[in-house]
Structure formats: structure tokens, C-alpha cells
Amino acid sequence: MEQYLIVPWDTRSGSEPTPVDWDMQVPPEIDAIAELVMKQYDMTVSSRTLITSKPDKGGAIWRIETxxxxxxxxxxxxxxxxxxxxxxxxEYVVQQGARVPALIPAKDGKLFVEMGGKLWIVTDWIALTPATKVDLVGAQELCYGLGEFHRHSKGYVPPFGAKNSSRLYRWPNYYQKIAKKIGWMREMAKAYRDTVASASILAVVDQYERQAIESLERLKASAYPRMASMGEPYWGLVHQDYGWSNGQNGPGGLWVIDLDGVSYDLPFRDLRKLITSTMDDMGVWDTTWMRGMIEAYHQANPLDAESFEVLLIDMAVPNEFYKHLKEMFFDPITFLNTEAEAILQRVVATDQSKAQALADLAKDMSKYKPGSYEPKPVAVEATRVPSETKTWDQKSWGLQPQQKQSSESVASAVSEENTESMAGAVSKEKKAESFKVVKKKAKEETKQEAKATDKKGKKEKQEQEALSVVKPAKRVAVDSREWAPEDSNRKKEEKEKAPSPQKAGGRKGTASNVIQLQPSGKAPSNKAKQTVAPAKKKAAAVAKAKPNARKKSGALASKAVAKPAALPKTKRKAVKPAVKKPVKQTPKAALGVPSAGNKTKRAAQSKSKHSFTKVAAPSKKMNNAVSGKPNAKKGVKTKGVR
Incomplete structure (x- = not known):
């Protein structure tokens, strides 16, 4: 049952009708989860009654008898x-003394239960009665209770892991949005000129658009920018849905309920909404009511001159016109032909007294003391210091990890299970995603490196196969000296395969093998003799440059240098037998003029040196690149959890 995720339950695909009245019921899965939630509390429940349901959002309230x-x-x-x-x-405002239902802790000590992908809370059932709506006294009670709530919310900083909600810095954007969408209303009325309300809207839309633009300019010129710079905890939170149903009289005074939509903002935004909606219900902007409501709020949460000015600006915005007529954006033809005309006439009639009422209220500015708002840097505003009156126990306020996790995410969670901070818990999924990206990148680089290594190995193998064709020439003293400085491993392999000089000198007819490198019937040229001296010089230079060379390499080089002393005699005595002895044993590729053969060997030598350097040094560089790259990629962003 815990795997069931709660979603709005009144949605149906296409035009499928809703089978039941979800305002009076909830799905059976929700009922089953509610039973499990109640078992998490130290209480015995005898009955449960659904009070209200929000099928379009996925919320509900029950009264339970325990x-x-x-x-x-x-x-x-x-x-x-x-x-x-x-x-x-x-929890914060309750501790500050606000009349708000206190949260009852569950058996694990938390003030909520997380189940079905949502949070559940339990409070005592407070007997409440709505404030009277027929006279100013009831409105003043509502405003006084609102002021108390705002005062108690100042200094609040949410627990770690909570998603911050703020509208404090969005006032100019809100005004711009209203002005823009009122302009859209003009275009809609033009597009649907045949509708009932089109002509009436076109007659007044310019006036309301002007009011929105003028209010925006006044807001920019007011103290609002300096007020917002004071930061969110300085001002506290607004209810956002405060009205006659969410503020009711109870033990000790007025209680504020249904706080799940609270947000940071200038607190008198709630007061403005309450005043303008009340004037809209009354059908007239009554200065007496407006002044009485503001004064009642001021007694509970004092206003200064700057706050009073911004309150008047916010009331001057065509809020009610926009709120009621924005329905045309959803179904313009139906709305403009049915409801729009009556709503528009009522709003326009009510607003006839609006300008004069606001002008009268502006005369009360001298009643309020000026505030002190020194602008602060943005960096200071972004830094939140928890209130001295409340420190959060992170273990008691931690949320469960998300149910859908990848294998990398689970591995990351296991490696960090000792992390107790809420901030660490929230960032686990992001770390897992980053680890997944880095791991994938490293895997790709490893594959590329393996391919490069295989390619390099094949290349070396091909070089060795090509060199194996001229292996008989290794018995020539000149060839031995040419290859003496090369890789010791390759020399060792060649030494094992080729016959030693002692055995070669002891066999009859060995000298003929040497002579067969020359064209048949010709004596060696002077160039072959001249190559001996440069080889000696080269071997000596290498010996000086590499004093720490292996002994085997040195021995092999010395043997190769020592052998050529008998070369002139051997060549001349073996000229005739060379014609008879097996030409097939020596590959045709090895035959040629000594000078040409030297060029071929030098080219092969330079190629071998290049490959030696390429294999030895880059292997370290590539290792460094593989180990260093994941660290360089830690800053990669990956979408997560919120």
C-alpha cells in the first residue's frame, strides 16, 4: 500500500464522466492509507468522517473520534x-503564541507522517465559529487576528529540506502580468466581436490597462525595493487564502487555520485581498469599512508610512477586474456569451467609488510613522540565519527518500547513510546522478583507451612480422651494430631465435651466408667496409649516453662490435661457395646493395624508436587523464531531485 502514490482523483481521460461525486468521497486507496496513517499515532480511533475533499488537487480533511x-x-x-x-x-507560530492548531507528534516523534507520496498531519479538533460578516465588527475581528498571525510569523526559517515559497520579490512581475493580460482581453474581444460582452469589454479595457501600468510605475517609485531588500524572515509569511472561512473565532480569540499555502511576502498583501474582496461583495468601496479594517490590523501588527503607501498602490491595481474576467482565456465564446456581461457590469459599477475611496484613505498617511529601510546587498538577503527562538531537530523533520531510484542512486544512498543532515539527504539523488554520468564517461574513456591499446599492439605486431622477414641479416656484424641500441626485450627475443656468433663461426659454410647478401658473383663494395666505422662510433655514443643500460644490451653490443675483425678474410675466401649454397634459404627481400640495405634498416630503426617513445610515455599520460577526468566532471549538472 505504501507504493501507492496519491494524485488528484477527479481527472478522467478525454470526456469520460466522473463516476461519483468526489467532493463527498475519496478513492478507497486514500481511505486505506488514512487507516495506516492513524496507526502511526498513539491513539485509538473509533470513527472517521470526511469533512472536505479537494479532488482536483488531491487533499482531504477528516474529523476523527479518538x-x-x-x-x-x-x-x-x-x-x-x-x-x-x-x-x-x-509549529513555529504555535511556539510564538499564535492561535493555530498545534501539531500532534506521531509515535516516531515527527509532527507528520509521510505516506502515499504526501504528508499527513493530526491536530486537535478546535470548536470554531465564523466571524460575523454582516457588520464591521466581524471584519475587524478578522483583520486583528490576521495581524496577530503575521506578527508571530516573523523570523521564520524553514527546516532543512523544505522547499522555499516566496512572493516577496515578485510584485513588479505580478503588475506587469496583469497589464499584459488585460491587453490580451482587448484582443480577445476584438477577435470575438459577435459575442455578447465584446463591446462592453472594449469600452473599458483601456481604462483598466492604464490603471495597471500606473500602479506599476508607482510601485517602482515607492519604498518597495528597499522594503524587499530587508529579506524574507524580516517580514514573515502571508496566508494567501485568508478569508471568512480560514479565520474563525474560538477559545481566546480568532484562530487561523489551513496554513498549507503559506508563503513569504509583504504581510499586508493578505489585508489587501481581504479588503478588495469585501468591497467587491458589498458592491461599493466603503471608506468607513476600509479604514476600520486597516486600523484593526494596525493594532495587531503595526504599519509604517511606507507600508501604508504600498498597500494603497496594491489596492489601486485592477485586481477584481482581472480576477473575474480572466476566465475568458479558457473558453472565450461560452464565457463572453453567458457570464461575462453581468460580471463586467457589476465590477464597473463597484469601481465607480474606488478612486474616491482611495483618495480619502491617502489622507491618513500622517497617522503612520515612517519606517527605516536601509538597502542591503543581495548576498546578505540570500543568507538566512535561523531564528534564535527555534532550532530544528533534523532527525525529526527529515523526509523519506523518493521511492523511484536507480541502482546508482541506491548505491549512493548506502554510501551516505551516516549523513544525518537534511541537506545531505536531499542532495543524494543529485550526487547519484553525477556519479552515474562520471562513471559512464570513465567507462567510455576506458573503452577508447583499450581500443587504442589494441590498435597499438596490432601495429607493433605488424612491425615485428615485417622485421622478421630480414632476421637472417642479424648475423651480419653491421646489422648487429645497427640494432644494438634498441629495446633490450626485442634484442633478447632476437638473440634467443638467432644462432650465437660462436656457433655460426664453428659451422662449415657459414661465411657463404654472409656473402649471399651481395649480388651473385660480385665482391662487396667499399661502402660495406665504410659502414663498420660509423657503427662503432654510434655504439660508443650510445654507451656514453646510456651509462645505466642493462648489461645484456651492453654484452650484445660488444659481441656485435667484436665480430667484424674477421669479416674481410671471410668474404674473400667464400666468394665461390656462395654461388652453390642455397639461395632459397635467404629471402629475396633481403638481397640488394649494402647501401640500400642500410637505408632500409635506418628507416626501420627510426620507426622503431618512434614507436618505443610513443608506447612508454603516453601510457602514463593516459593513466593520468583517466584518473583526473572524473574529478574534472564533478561540476556536471544533472536534473534531479527537487
Whole structure:
């Protein structure tokens, strides 16, 4: 059952009808998870009643009867990280003395249970009654309770791992959005001129667009930029959905409930929404009501002159016009032909008194003391210092890792299981993804290196096969001197395969093999004799340059140098037998003029030296590259978890 992930349950593919009224029910899977959640608490539940359901979002509230009194069980529809932000705030304001339902800890000590991919909370059931809506007294009670809540939320810093929610810096963007979309309304009305409300919208849209643009300019010229620079904890949080249903009278005063949508913002944004929606319901902008509501809020959470000015600017924005008419973007023909005309006429009639009411309120500016807002660097704003009144126990506020994990992610989680900080837990998936990318990259580089090594080995093998064709020439003293400085391993192999000079000198007819390198019937030229001296000089130079060469290489070189002393005599005595002895034993490729043969051997020698250098040095470089590259790739970004 824990593998079931909760999603909105009123969605259906295509035009498939909803089988039941989900506002009064929840799917059986949700009921089953609710039973499991209640078992995580130290209580015995006798009954559970669904109070409200949010099928389009995936949330619900039950009243449960327990052996410890009536309680509330709530399924938070947002992501666990986002819900952790609001749960932390609820615990914080309770400790500050706010009238907010206190969270009841589960058996593991946490103030929530994570199940079905969502957070669940349990609180005591508070007997509440709505504030009166028919007179100013009820509105003032609502505003005073809102001010208390805002005051208690100041200084809040969420637990580690919570997803931050803030609208503090988005005011100019919000004003721009309203101005732009009101412009879209004009284009929609032009595009659907045959609809009922088209002409009425075109008659007033320019006026409302102008109001939005003027409000944006006033906001930029106000103290708003300096106020926002004070940072999020300085101002605290707004409820965002505060109204007559979420602020109700209870024991000791007005209680604030349903906090799962809280966000950082200038706190009087909640007050503005409450005032403008009340004026819209009343059908007139009543200065008495507006002033009474602002003063009640001011008593609980004092306003300064700058805050009062920004509040007036926010009320001047055509919020109600935009809120009611934006429905045309979803189904323009239906909306413009049915509801739009009546809504527009009511909004326009209400706004007839708006400008005068705001002008009267502006006269109250002298009642409020000026604030002190010294601009702070952005870096200071981004650094959050936890409140002195609240320190979070990271173990009690940690979320479960995501259920869907790759094998690399699991391996990363195992290697970091001793990490207790919430920040470390949240970054595990990102680390695993980075490790996966680096591992894949290293694997590809290893394959490429293996291919290069195989290619290099094949090349060396081909060179050795090519050299094996002229192996008989190794018995010539000149050839031995030419190859003496080469790789000791190759010399050792050649020494094992070729007959030793002592055995060669002891066999009858060996000298004929040497003479067969010359054209048949011709004596060796002077060039062959001249090559002996350069070979001696070369061997001596190599001996000086490499004093630490192996003894075997030195011995082999000395033997090769010592042999040519008998060469002139051997050549002249063996001229005649050379014609009779087997020409087949010597490959035709080895026959030729000595000078040409020397050139061929020198070319092979330079090629061998190049390959020797290429094999020895790059092997270290490639090892360094393989070991260093994964570290260089640690900064690679990979999409994760939030």
C-alpha cells in the first residue's frame, strides 16, 4: 500500500464522466492509507468522517473520534518538500503564541507522517465559529487576528529540506502580468466581436490597462525595493487564502487555520485581498469599512508610512477586474456569451467609488510613522540565519527518500547513510546522478583507451612480422651494430631465435651466408667496409649516453662490435661457395646493395624508436587523464531531485 502514490482523483481521460461525486468521497486507496496513517499515532480511533475533499488537487480533511478527544486528520496535497515548509511554519507560530492548531507528534516523534507520496498531519479538533460578516465588527475581528498571525510569523526559517515559497520579490512581475493580460482581453474581444460582452469589454479595457501600468510605475517609485531588500524572515509569511472561512473565532480569540499555502511576502498583501474582496461583495468601496479594517490590523501588527503607501498602490491595481474576467482565456465564446456581461457590469459599477475611496484613505498617511529601510546587498538577503527562538531537530523533520531510484542512486544512498543532515539527504539523488554520468564517461574513456591499446599492439605486431622477414641479416656484424641500441626485450627475443656468433663461426659454410647478401658473383663494395666505422662510433655514443643500460644490451653490443675483425678474410675466401649454397634459404627481400640495405634498416630503426617513445610515455599520460577526468566532471549538472 505504501507504493501507492496519491494524485488528484477527479481527472478522467478525454470526456469520460466522473463516476461519483468526489467532493463527498475519496478513492478507497486514500481511505486505506488514512487507516495506516492513524496507526502511526498513539491513539485509538473509533470513527472517521470526511469533512472536505479537494479532488482536483488531491487533499482531504477528516474529523476523527479518538480516546483522546476529537481530532483532525489532514492530507496535504502539495509535494512533501513544499508541505514541510508549511508544517514547519505551523509549529513555529504555535511556539510564538499564535492561535493555530498545534501539531500532534506521531509515535516516531515527527509532527507528520509521510505516506502515499504526501504528508499527513493530526491536530486537535478546535470548536470554531465564523466571524460575523454582516457588520464591521466581524471584519475587524478578522483583520486583528490576521495581524496577530503575521506578527508571530516573523523570523521564520524553514527546516532543512523544505522547499522555499516566496512572493516577496515578485510584485513588479505580478503588475506587469496583469497589464499584459488585460491587453490580451482587448484582443480577445476584438477577435470575438459577435459575442455578447465584446463591446462592453472594449469600452473599458483601456481604462483598466492604464490603471495597471500606473500602479506599476508607482510601485517602482515607492519604498518597495528597499522594503524587499530587508529579506524574507524580516517580514514573515502571508496566508494567501485568508478569508471568512480560514479565520474563525474560538477559545481566546480568532484562530487561523489551513496554513498549507503559506508563503513569504509583504504581510499586508493578505489585508489587501481581504479588503478588495469585501468591497467587491458589498458592491461599493466603503471608506468607513476600509479604514476600520486597516486600523484593526494596525493594532495587531503595526504599519509604517511606507507600508501604508504600498498597500494603497496594491489596492489601486485592477485586481477584481482581472480576477473575474480572466476566465475568458479558457473558453472565450461560452464565457463572453453567458457570464461575462453581468460580471463586467457589476465590477464597473463597484469601481465607480474606488478612486474616491482611495483618495480619502491617502489622507491618513500622517497617522503612520515612517519606517527605516536601509538597502542591503543581495548576498546578505540570500543568507538566512535561523531564528534564535527555534532550532530544528533534523532527525525529526527529515523526509523519506523518493521511492523511484536507480541502482546508482541506491548505491549512493548506502554510501551516505551516516549523513544525518537534511541537506545531505536531499542532495543524494543529485550526487547519484553525477556519479552515474562520471562513471559512464570513465567507462567510455576506458573503452577508447583499450581500443587504442589494441590498435597499438596490432601495429607493433605488424612491425615485428615485417622485421622478421630480414632476421637472417642479424648475423651480419653491421646489422648487429645497427640494432644494438634498441629495446633490450626485442634484442633478447632476437638473440634467443638467432644462432650465437660462436656457433655460426664453428659451422662449415657459414661465411657463404654472409656473402649471399651481395649480388651473385660480385665482391662487396667499399661502402660495406665504410659502414663498420660509423657503427662503432654510434655504439660508443650510445654507451656514453646510456651509462645505466642493462648489461645484456651492453654484452650484445660488444659481441656485435667484436665480430667484424674477421669479416674481410671471410668474404674473400667464400666468394665461390656462395654461388652453390642455397639461395632459397635467404629471402629475396633481403638481397640488394649494402647501401640500400642500410637505408632500409635506418628507416626501420627510426620507426622503431618512434614507436618505443610513443608506447612508454603516453601510457602514463593516459593513466593520468583517466584518473583526473572524473574529478574534472564533478561540476556536471544533472536534473534531479527537487
Amino acid at each position: 480516546n483522546k478527544g476529537p481530532r483532525s486528520l489532514k492530507l496535504l496535497h502539495r509535494t512533501p518538500e513544499r508541505s514541510l515548509f508549511s508544517v514547519g511554519l505551523q
